[in-house]
Amino acid sequence: MGVRILFLGPLRDIAGEPEREVPAPLDWAGLLAAVGPDIADQLREPRVHVACGSRVLGDKTRLDAREGDEVALLPPVSGG
Template sequence: MAVRIVFLGPLRDLAGMAEREAPAPLDWDGLLAAVGPQVAAKLREERVNLACAGRVLADKTALLAEDGEEVALLPPVSGG
């Protein structure tokens, strides 16, 4: 029983991996513990978002990912 965590953009570089698995169910505190201190610090920033099962969470601290779901870590987007 696992949740797949996907690191995107600069968060992938910071984590040193594209994805990893964590035990399900996975909540906010579990996610912070699973990704390591550097990525966890970035996740606490307001501009970094989470998507769970394909939906961006309005309140990322309300994360509750179940077995087989994917949590994507979405870095800030720049553009013009």
């Protein structure tokens, strides 16, 4: 089953796919390696957030995704 990574908004365009399944467990270093350099560069930006299990992580570098978890990559939201 693994961990499902969801690419949202413009991150989906960069990834070229809406989601990707990777082996569990998944930590921050594993996430950066799994998504490739272009997405990893985006994830290092403070305005890009990571959610795991439907909860936005206050510190995305503390990601600890387990078997069956869903990790969503949340790009900055614009608007007013």
